[in-house]
Amino acid sequence: MDKTLTILHQNLSFVLEGVKKVSYQDRPIPSIQDPHDVQVHVKFTGVCGSDVHYWQHGSIGSFILTSPMVLGHESSGTITSVGSAVTTLKPGDRVALEPGIPCRRCEPCRGGKYNLCLHMAFAATPPIDGTLAKYYVLPEDFCYKLPDHVGLEEGALMEPLAVAVHVTRQGRVGPGDKVVVFGAGPVGLLCCAVARAFGASVVIAVDIQPARLEFARGYAATGVYEPAKGVEASVNAERLREMHGLGRGADVVIDASGAEASVHTGIHVLRTGGTYVQGGMGRDVISFPIMAACTKELDVRGSFRYGSGDYKLAVGLVAEGRVDVKRLVTGTVGFREAERAITDVQGGKGIKTLIRGVED
Structure with missing residues (x-):
């Protein structure tokens, strides 16, 4: 069998190449490099205003698209593999993804304000690839296990929450x-x-x-x-x-x-x-x-993004029925319809649109 066929769509990704120019690319499957990391099969991703802005203008403030970048950062998924030092998650667990990885060493990080990290690697912020791909890798402590009664659609709403x-x-x-x-x-x-x-x-x-x-x-x-x-x-x-x-x-x-x-x-x-x-x-x-x-x-x-305890509290508010995020979802589209989802949001249609992940 031709080996090129066996790797087709291993990690299909939605890529922004330039202003209003997107493509679907089969990127390499991200591997676990740190023993504390986990690999996630992304199941749902919400369309954010920043995704729309990058698609429309190619930049937000000083963050300028200079090379192709995978969009998306409001995601949930299922753990597919874990690093050797991971203790709280296992394959099959359903999680919400916190999509920014701080350095943990700079003064804001050490002072408890990692959202202000001087070296933050935030998904879908140039040059960091986002989560609109089949697979994504994050540290264990930036994945939040969802209770059994909380769906993956709700999990994707934990980021804006x-x-x-x-x-x-x-x-x-x-x-x-x-x-x-x-x-x-x-x-x-x-x-x-x-x-x-x-x-x-x-x-x-x-x-x-x-x-x-x-x-x-x-x-x-x-x-x-x-x-x-x-x-x-x-x-x-x-x-x-x-x-x-x-x-x-x-x-x-x-x-x-x-x-x-x-x-x-x-x-x-x-x-x-x-x-x-x-x-x-x-x-x-x-x-x-x-x-x-x-x-x-x-x-x-x-107020900028989220800090220590915010994601945990968000999951708790939904789990306890104190905040209903499902009511905000006004549409769900397939992965191949990601650009249509962005144009719908740009046109003011609905409240929150979700993009389904790439299936096996």
């Missing part, structure tokens, strides 16, 4: 808090759900798309607000406070949109001494209502 957990923890959301979340995309919706799980009594979702607000109302938000067009941010903030009885203002504002107008409105809707968390990424430079932030003595914080 972990982002939402980190954002909400940055806001120090607690029982009785009044929280306003700007942006009702997947992360914003999950921030609403996590805030409720953390005990927030009021969670208001803000978006300019009525359909997303309607979904948010039936999902985790206690109320919604569609900003009026052509008015000052302070006016929208006052209307929001009055409509939802926020009194002096919200305790915590989370921006998951990255839109400049949302940033302004969010600062104005907070009470004095409130907390503002920027989770969404928009333009590199925007104007900022610094006077309001200073005179109200706001705690203004950033």
Whole structure:
């Protein structure tokens, strides 16, 4: 038999070669190089806004595509083999993948903030290949075993849920808090759900798309607000406070949109001494209502990916039924339809689209 036929599709991968130029390539099967690593057969991968952005523009900020790169980083799968030092996982275990490997040695890593690692190797961030392949290799401690009653589809949603957990923890959301979340995309919706799980009594979702607000109302938000067009941010903030009885203002504002107008409105809707968390990424430079932030003595914080304990908590919230991620899945496509999934997300179709993995 021709040997070239025997290796066909051993590790079929969805590769971004350039702006709006993709291909399916049979890459070498990644082998376990470290005794603490595991090999995973990827079963489901969610389409993220960053995948769309790289497909559209070939770059995000300083991360620029200079050579072909496998896309995808929101994944779940089944363990196929383990390194000699692995003790907590075995072949056949179903896991959610945390797709960034820190160096574990730099100052942020040693200080407990590995999400800020100076040498982070994050999936589908140039030049690191992502998870839209048949097989992927990760360290044991970056794979989270799923309980028997949690499906692999849900496992693929642990990545955006972990982002939402980190954002909400940055806001120090607690029982009785009044929280306003700007942006009702997947992360914003999950921030609403996590805030409720953390005990927030009021969670208001803000978006300019009525359909997303309607979904948010039936999902985790206690109320919604569609900003009026052509008015000052302070006016929208006052209307929001009055409509939802926020009194002096919200305790915590989370921006998951990255839109400049949302940033302004969010600062104005907070009470004095409130907390503002920027989770969404928009333009590199925007104007900022610094006077309001200073005179109200706001705690203004950033949020980037996820850190220690966030993935574990995400799995726990789903396992305990405190956050329902399945409701966000509005479509699942085959591996060969990956580009269509990206164009659908780019066109604003649905909430979360999943791509099935390559079967044996």
